[in-house]
Amino acid sequence: MSTIALHDEHNHDHADHGHHKETLISKYIFSMDHKMIAKQFLITGIIMAVIAMGLSILFRIQLAWPDQNFPFLETFLGKWAEGGRIKPDFYLALVTIHGTIMVFFVLTAGLSGTFSNLLIPLQIGARDMASPFLNMLSYWFFFTACVIMMSSFFIQTGPASGGWTVYPPLSVVAKAMPGSGMGMTLWLISMVLFVASSLMGGINYVSTILNMRTKGMDLWKMPLPIWAFFLTAILGILSFPVLVAGVVLMVFDRSFGTSFYLSDIVMGTTILPNEGGSPILWQHLFWFLGHPEVYIVIMPALGISSEVISVNSRKPIFGYHAMVYSLIGITVLSFIVWGHHMFVTGMNPLLGGVFMITTLIIAVPSAVKTFNYLATLWRGNIRFTPAMLFAIGLVSFFISGGLTGIFLGNASLDINLHDTYFVVAHFHLVMGSAAIFGMLAGVYHWFPRMFGKMMNAKLGYLHFWLTFIAAYLVFFPLHFLGLDGVPRRYYAFTEFEFMKKWLTVNVFVTWAAIMAALAQVAFLFNFFYSIFKGKVAPQNPWEANTLEWTAPVEHIHGNWPGEIPTVYRWPYDYSKPGHDEDFIPQTVPFSQTMSSNLPHDFEGNAEAEKIQQDWELANPVEENKG
């Protein structure tokens, strides 16, 4: 007890576990417990997702019925929808903020923040993160970023509206459009806080995984979600700082009058004094982050579905090592493909060719992962839990969205498809659908671990089928608009002769989007109702092998009472021949499973192999009497 005297010193060096009496504030608000922080990230992420989905419904209404008035819009939006019709400036703000929230706040912070925080300490056997304080700070930076981003809806000129990629000059010249003023400033402040939050989180995750694994948990015994979170965090650490560099230069351009990104700009009749900069340089800095960012979005979802599919197929994951190596491959490759976002910037064709090749190579690890999912499902003893359905849904979207990636990665095709609805369809299938489905799979699967309650399966099925069908109905038709050359972000299809024929498709897509949005009500009700009134969860509801299911259902600081369990085997011993149950948790030593051990289980340990051989001689396998 020698530390007691030190507690009063308020030094942040100390891991504050379980010493202090928990108050409402320290438990629910400024919590340093990774499980509570995970819930904070999840609920904030869900709220942001609902908001961003609402924004998308607003602009879908505009796209479907550009000539009709909807008085209720004016009621909600006031002067931004005078006469019940959304204004062009506000339309652009809607698509910008929808993209920003979904990519960064939902699929980066909501996904990594929730599941990395929840699962890393629980699945590797640690009491908490390397720095619980930094972890808490990470959440509160994220929360502040969300508040600031939303506050831009309450200013006169409205939110940023130059697109989520905030290309200069729209993002730099404050007078360029209404959203380029205060709204853009708030966007930048919010993103700086967000990047700080991501870095604090990512650094913590990496340090925890490398330094705090329990006894026996070597890297090759880690569950696949942990591998995915680990590589995702590395991606974040290596790419977000470049965005910071770009944003700093942008802030200087906006606020101090430097010319990092500006040159030769004429507004109306006035010539701006800025000279010598280049807007293309922003695109380089942005996409050096931006491309790894899309893998930051999808990799945790892939990791989660690996686990969910294996558990619910009652089969070992097919190609565990191949899964890890393909994640590593994606991680490495994602840093050398950013140029494929810039094929039409006048890039040297040779350089474009290089980016094209690196981009297409990413199809290899992605395909390895896809086939491994399918091979895991193949002849499995499948349990169609809601989590499993969402994981299978991820595989489906990952295939259909991934295929169009091969089109877009080709420089010659991309010149036609760039900035059309084809791109919109592509990234909504892989990010907007696949990654969201991975996240939902995680929510359904680990809800019992988070809240100690079960979610209602029937509502889960309803949620899945409506969302799955609606998502395809929304995004599949958009490919054809893109092939026809319809550009994204256009306000009214009625203004262009060649786009008019797509109006009916837009009406269809909007109805499908409304159906998808309504389907989420089933989820939201299920989620919040089950937190309070759900059936109490058993210790290990899915009969899974990983460590988190050995921790008590009631949450305690430090995760396990007494010693942290030791790990003896990999996490995917499902349906192992010779064992009486179809799963063997990681904490079960081989000495207790003599009837199912295989020679390669002992990793070349001669003594253990000898013991196993002696046992097998003493206990010959009974002949099949059937």
Next chain:
Amino acid sequence: MVLTMEKIQDTFDPKPRKFIVWLFVVSSTIMFGGFTSYYLVFAASKGKGHGLVLPDAFIYSSLVIIASSITLVLASKAMRKLNFSLQRNMLWLTVILAVAFGVMQFSAWSSMVKTGATLVGNNAAISFIYVVSGLHLLHIIGGVGLIINALVGSYKNISPAKSNYRMEIASIFWHFIDILWIYLYVFLLLNR
């Protein structure tokens, strides 16, 4: 229950936290890598760099920051020999050198302004000098915070493990920003 938890937490393990500092160093390196690659691409596409003779103050500040690293090494050595008063003196000296470094950076900027090479102008390469040296100075402020944290630790009666940890993270970070400045300075000298 509470008792068992306390027992478990008794041991202070600095390793994961030290690792966090290293990871921060990595991400900061990447950020400055982003800046300098901006500069390289800019200079290559425009066929010009900043084109300045850098102010002498940058030479002096470089010497000062190298000296501050040396005093910090001496402080760590003194702590290992349990000579705490020498450790404190060396830490104070490091802080003073850090402040001197900051003053010299300001004087370098003001001499640049005098020659007409201002932050706002037609040459983004010149603005770039202000931005990177300014961001580096922000890192210096953070580093001084860590050194003061170590200093406070050595005055207060905290456990040797923690005191040692504070010294170590201060050293990792300070030597990093020292090397970072040398890199930036040499980079600016070589890419005129």
